[in-house]
C-alpha cells in the first residue's frame with residue numbers, strides 16, 4: 001500500500017519573481033516562463049531571475065520565438081560559459097551550436113533516460129534547445145526531476161544512498177556501439193581520453209540545496225564498493241522509481257519553442273516515435289561557471305573532427 005502523500009509548500013512566485021513570470025507545470029518543477037523577449041538583450045535583473053528560475057524549477061519552457069543562433073547562444077550564456085558539447089554535427093557558422101537533425105537517413109536515437117555526459121568528470125550544467133522544425137505528430141521530449149525522486153524516498157533509503165558513489169562510463173551506452181562502427185581507432189581514442197569516473201549517488205545541488213538522485217540508465221555502470229548483485233538490484237530499483245509520473249513532464253513542441261534544463265537535477269528522454277519524419281533540434285550546452293575543461297569536445301578528441309552520425 002502506498003504511504004500517505006507528503007504535504008508540499010509551493011515556491012512563493014510573487015515574492016521571488018518581479019521581472020519574469022514562471023508558471024510551474026508540476027509542483028516546483030518544469031515551468032513555463034512568460035514575459036521575456038529573447039530577441040532583445042536581457043537586462044541583468046531578468047538574467048538573475050532566469051538563473052533563479054532554473055534552480056527553482058529545473059526545466060524552463062519558452063513559447064515559440066524565432067531566434068538567431070547568436071541569440072540562442074546568448075541565452076545559454078545567461079546560465080554559464082558555453083560547453084564543449086557532445087558528438088553531434090555543428091551549425092555551419094556557429095560552432096557552439098549542435099544541430100541534431102533527424103530524418104529518414106538519420107533516425108532518432110536518444111530515446112533513453114539520461115543525464116548528459118555523466119561519464120565525464122565535470123558534466124555540463126545544462127542545455128538550451130530549440131526545435132525549429134517539428135514532425136507532424138510526436139517527437140515530444142520528457143524530463144524528470146531527480147530531486148523529486150530523491151525527496152519521495154523513505155528516510156532509511158535516503159540515508160543508505162547518501163553515503164555511496166557510482167561509476168559512470170560511456171562504455172555501457174549506445175555511444176560505444178556507434179564508436180565501434182567507426183572502427184578500432186575511434187574506440188581506442190575514446191578509451192584513452194575518457195576513463196570511467198565516479199560521482200556521488202546523491203548530488204547536493206549547489207544552487208537550490210536540493211538532494212538529487214544522480215544515477216542514470218545510460219551511463220551508470222555500478223555503485224562502488226558494494227556487491228555487484230546489490231548494485232544491479234539497487235540501480236534497477238532506482239531506474240524504475242525515478243520514472244514515476246509524479247516526477248515526469250512530457251513536452252509537446254511547437255516550432256521554435258525553447259527549453260532550458262539543469263543537467264544536475266533532471267534526466268531527459270527524446271521520444272523517437274516520429275521517424276521517418278524530419279525534426280531539427282538546435283542545442284547549446286553550458287558549463288557551471290568557473291569550470292575548467294580538460295578536453296575539447298568529443299569530436300576533436302576522439303573523432304578527429306568528423307562527427308558521429310549514428
Ligand SMILES: [Fe+2]
Nearest residue numbers: 114115116268
Ligand atoms: Fe541528452
